[in-house]
Amino acid sequence: MTDTLPADPAGSAYFLDFETGEERRATFAVIVDNEPGVLHRVVGLFSARGYNIESLTVAETDHAVHTSRITIVTRGREGVLAQIKAQLGKIVQVRQVFEVGGDPRWVERELALVKVRGTGEHRVEALRIAEIFRARVIDTGTDSFVFELTGAPDKINKFETLMRPLGLVEVSRTGVLSIARGAERV
Amino acid sequence: MTAHQTISPAPVTAAEKLTGAEIVVRALVDQGVDTLFGYPGGAVLPIYDALFHEPRLKHVLVRHEQGAGHAAEGYARSTGRPGVVLVTSGPGATNAVTPIVDALMDSIPLVVITGQVPTHLIGSDAFQECDTVGITRSATKHNVLVKDVRDLARAIHEAFHIATSGRPGPVLIDIPKDVQFASCPYTPPGEVRFAHAYAPRRLGDPARVREAVELIASARRPILYVGGGVINAGPTASEALRAFAGATGAPVTATLMGLGAYPASGPQWLGMLGMHGAYEANHAMHDCDVMVCVGARFDDRVTGKLDAFSPGSKKIHIDIDPSSIGKIVHCDVAIVGDAGEVLAQMLDAWAGRQPADLSPWWAQIDGWRARNGFAYAPSDTVIKPQYAVERLYALTRGAEAGGREVYISTEVGQHQMWAAQFFHFHQPNRWMTSGGLGTMGYGLPAAVGIQVAHPDALVIDIAGEASVQMTMQEISTAVQYELPIKVFILNNEWMGMVRQWQQLLHGERYSHSYASALPDFVKLAEAYGAVGLRAETPAELDAKIMQMIDTPRPVIFDCRVAKDENCLPMIPSGKAHNDMILADMAAELGSLIEDDGKRLV
Ligand SMILES: Cc1ncc(C[n+]2csc(CCOP(=O)(O)OP(=O)(O)O)c2C)c(N)n1
Ligand SMILES: [Mg+2]
Numbered sequence: 001m002t003d004t005l006p007a008d009p010a011g012s013a014y015f016l017d018f019e020t021g022e023e024r025r026a027t028f029a030v031i032v033d034n035e036p037g038v039l040h041r042v043v044g045l046f047s048a049r050g051y052n053i054e055s056l057t058v059a060e061t062d063h064a065v066h067t068s069r070i071t072i073v074t075r076g077r078e079g080v081l082a083q084i085k086a087q088l089g090k091i092v093q094v095r096q097v098f099e100v101g102g103d104p105r106w107v108e109r110e111l112a113l114v115k116v117r118g119t120g121e122h123r124v125e126a127l128r129i130a131e132i133f134r135a136r137v138i139d140t141g142t143d144s145f146v147f148e149l150t151g152a153p154d155k156i157n158k159f160e161t162l163m164r165p166l167g168l169v170e171v172s173r174t175g176v177l178s179i180a181r182g183a184e185r186v
Numbered sequence: 187m188t189a190h191q192t193i194s195p196a197p198v199t200a201a202e203k204l205t206g207a208e209i210v211v212r213a214l215v216d217q218g219v220d221t222l223f224g225y226p227g228g229a230v231l232p233i234y235d236a237l238f239h240e241p242r243l244k245h246v247l248v249r250h251e252q253g254a255g256h257a258a259e260g261y262a263r264s265t266g267r268p269g270v271v272l273v274t275s276g277p278g279a280t281n282a283v284t285p286i287v288d289a290l291m292d293s294i295p296l297v298v299i300t301g302q303v304p305t306h307l308i309g310s311d312a313f314q315e316c317d318t319v320g321i322t323r324s325a326t327k328h329n330v331l332v333k334d335v336r337d338l339a340r341a342i343h344e345a346f347h348i349a350t351s352g353r354p355g356p357v358l359i360d361i362p363k364d365v366q367f368a369s370c371p372y373t374p375p376g377e378v379r380f381a382h383a384y385a386p387r388r389l390g391d392p393a394r395v396r397e398a399v400e401l402i403a404s405a406r407r408p409i410l411y412v413g414g415g416v417i418n419a420g421p422t423a424s425e426a427l428r429a430f431a432g433a434t435g436a437p438v439t440a441t442l443m444g445l446g447a448y449p450a451s452g453p454q455w456l457g458m459l460g461m462h463g464a465y466e467a468n469h470a471m472h473d474c475d476v477m478v479c480v481g482a483r484f485d486d487r488v489t490g491k492l493d494a495f496s497p498g499s500k501k502i503h504i505d506i507d508p509s510s511i512g513k514i515v516h517c518d519v520a521i522v523g524d525a526g527e528v529l530a531q532m533l534d535a536w537a538g539r540q541p542a543d544l545s546p547w548w549a550q551i552d553g554w555r556a557r558n559g560f561a562y563a564p565s566d567t568v569i570k571p572q573y574a575v576e577r578l579y580a581l582t583r584g585a586e587a588g589g590r591e592v593y594i595s596t597e598v599g600q601h602q603m604w605a606a607q608f609f610h611f612h613q614p615n616r617w618m619t620s621g622g623l624g625t626m627g628y629g630l631p632a633a634v635g636i637q638v639a640h641p642d643a644l645v646i647d648i649a650g651e652a653s654v655q656m657t658m659q660e661i662s663t664a665v666q667y668e669l670p671i672k673v674f675i676l677n678n679e680w681m682g683m684v685r686q687w688q689q690l691l692h693g694e695r696y697s698h699s700y701a702s703a704l705p706d707f708v709k710l711a712e713a714y715g716a717v718g719l720r721a722e723t724p725a726e727l728d729a730k731i732m733q734m735i736d737t738p739r740p741v742i743f744d745c746r747v748a749k750d751e752n753c754l755p756m757i758p759s760g761k762a763h764n765d766m767i768l769a770d771m772a773a774e775l776g777s778l779i780e781d782d783g784k785r786l787v
Contacts (some may be wrong), residue, residue, distance in 0.1 A: 033381065033382055033383075035381070036331070037319060037320075037323060037329075037330075037331075040320070040323055041323055044323055044324050045324075048324050079512065082512060083509060083512075083513055086508045086509035086511075086513075087509045089508060089509070090353075090507065090508075090509055092327070092328040092348055092382050092384045093328075093382055095383050
């Protein structure tokens with residue numbers, strides 16, 4: 001990709017190289033046949049074509065029909081995101097690809113474990129914020145907490161930001177999971 | 187991911203058990219395979235043993251596994267049937283990687299069977315173990331390690347289905363040695379249940395087809411830009427293309443991979459487009475108002491400078507691969523489907539319409555034609571490479587007229603482009619070249635594969651002296667199987683294409699592009715048991731070419747050509763279609779390419 005913009009992107013043709021649109025975050029839910037090497041193919045596709053992966057989750061979700069669900073959070077311009085979707089769809093073991101991020105018909109959740117060290121005022125404040133975020137304390141020492149928190153990625157980012165001045169030590173996140181609202185299965 | 191799952195094959199009535207090796211052979215026969223290209227080794231010996239007892243399969247023993255892959259590509263592309271490769275584990279598999287990627291890039295259906303160390307040794311760095319499926323994952327359309335003999339028949343049948351349907355490509359099956367020895371009942375193709383829900387779409391969306399036809403009908407400067415997808419879609423696709431071109435009156439150009447889809451003798455033929463394509467084809471692409479891209483992918487060798495690519499046109503893109511559409515260039519009407527099916531649908535939708543009056547457009551095209559973009563300076567003393575290909579084309583017409591089909595393969599370099607410019611193709615599947623990957627060493631083994639498939643045809647590899655040395659040993663295969671291929675070397679002593687770029691883009695610093703030690707190709711041919719011929723002057727060329735054509739044995743022809751000829755016309759990197767350099771501007775070449783272009787490949 002080059003950064004140069006065309007003097008005049010004439011006619012109906014616009015080009016990905018010169019695409020002016022903003023980058024955005026996107027979440028793809030990918031239903032795959034659960035067999036060895038599928039994850040490698042998916043991840044290899046991203047690295048070979050220079051797409052980035054912000055988070056990735058994967059597990060078998062339907063044992064009876066041998067399918068797994070891979071949820072990938074990525075970032076790119078419209079053209080790149082369309083390519084990602086099409087390229088994923090080409091993999092023989094991929095059954096379905098959904099773009100779910102930003103779609104109100106889908107919900108996204110993530111789980112985070114957050115370690116905060118501190119005493120006195122900071123410790124009290126951390127606990128107070130945790131309550132507001134409905135985070136659970138799953139481990140505690142005299143000068144530390146480990147919180148467990150679920151929510152949309154934004155909520156977890158916010159929590160991290162607030163904990164940073166209060167002694168944030170370490171964060172472990174699962175990556176994003178997603179599912180469609182309503183009674184239907186995809 | 188959980189462990190490998192086993193999908194049991196459908197029960198067979200006869201409880202006849204076959205070993206894995208026998209299943210491989212039986213499945214190949216049931217898939218209609220008649221030939222495989224291979225090389226034995228420890229991890230495939232059980233399969234070789236089973237082959238020993240199977241007269242319906244012809245095995246062609248190559249001299250290097252890369253040769254097996256390219257031969258299978260030549261076989262596949264000249265017949266429309268999948269090419270089959272059988273190689274051993276470790277180095278056998280790694281040697282086959284280049285042709286596998288080549289087949290992926292050019293959408294050639296291949297089924298590659300590799301042996302693997304026994305399952306209990308996998309992961310232990312055993313002798314001749316390598317992670318074949320890991321190495322080839324990004325090199326194949328699909329690959330699979332079969333750990334259970336009960337999965338084997340399905341895996342093979344499914345491999346043929348995947349390799350040949352949708353956008354064709356290479357599929358690899360890695361079979362551990364113990365799986366080749368284990369036995370279970372065999373499942374024939376009709377009874378197998380595939381493990382994957384892979385079902386590419388063949389028919390185009392009718393609404394989009396109508397939209398496309400309306401757009402074409404309204405065009406005043408239309409162009410059909412066709413690629414290898416039309417060849418891959420089979421001879422009926424080429425027929426549909428010819429009919430649709432005839433109905434619309436639109437000019438036709440093709441990519442390197444699409445040559446032969448529309449006959450070079452056809453009235454609407456503009457020639458190949460792209461970096462070394464026809465002046466009129468590139469100008470027509472630039473100035474058209476409606477572009478119909480069928481089975482092509484807007485490769486950088488075709489588009490030139492992207493932001494100046496055909497700026498005023500509406501674009502219709504027909505491709506079986508949805509990811510090809512909108513990848514490089516935005517299109518206005520996208521139709522996912524098989525090139526042949528969609529062209530037939532378009533022809534139906536065109537119905538009884540009369541072609542629009544395109545005479546002003548044709549007048550403009552005739553103006554570009556008059557510029558004579560392929561002109562070169564002739565010589566009485568040295569053989570110009572363009573002249574050599576022109577004579578080769580002319581002198582093979584007799585064979586063609588006498589009912590002997592002519593097939594051409596090439597290596598990679600200037601000679602490849604001259605072959606594309608000066609040899610003309612009138613039918614699909616007659617032209618085999620490494621387009622996407624640009625693999626030097628492709629042409630000779632490809633010729634072997636073509637000749638195996640078409641024993642009576644005249645098969646010529648138009649070669650460069652550098653490329654041909656990469657897989658020269660396959661001439662030995664040709665000798666062994668009495669395959670009378672002709673290796674026609676345009677010997678300019680240079681890696682000509684590299685030399686040309688160094689001249690134009692790197693200040694005439696010819697860094698390591700000259701081979702000061704070349705073999706005597708005539709003696710080399712003789713050493714291999716083939717026939718060696720040499721032509722050094724234009725005066726003797728015709729007679730020598732005729733001698734080559736009439737020799738019923740493999741021939742290496744050392745055609746000594748002008749050493750410093752440049753391949754023109756040329757769209758310099760970073761320039762637009764209407765910025766072509768022609769031979770008569772060659773003096774200013776260096777100054778015509780700007781710094782930006784020099785950074786591109
Ligand atoms: C395997 C491989 N290595 C390197 C290249 C880069 N390359 C492209 S053309 C060329 C020179 C080819 O020389 P020759 O076969 O003599 O053909 P000519 O251009 O002289 O006709 C080279 C080195 C390539 N295409 N393939
Ligand atoms: Mg050369």
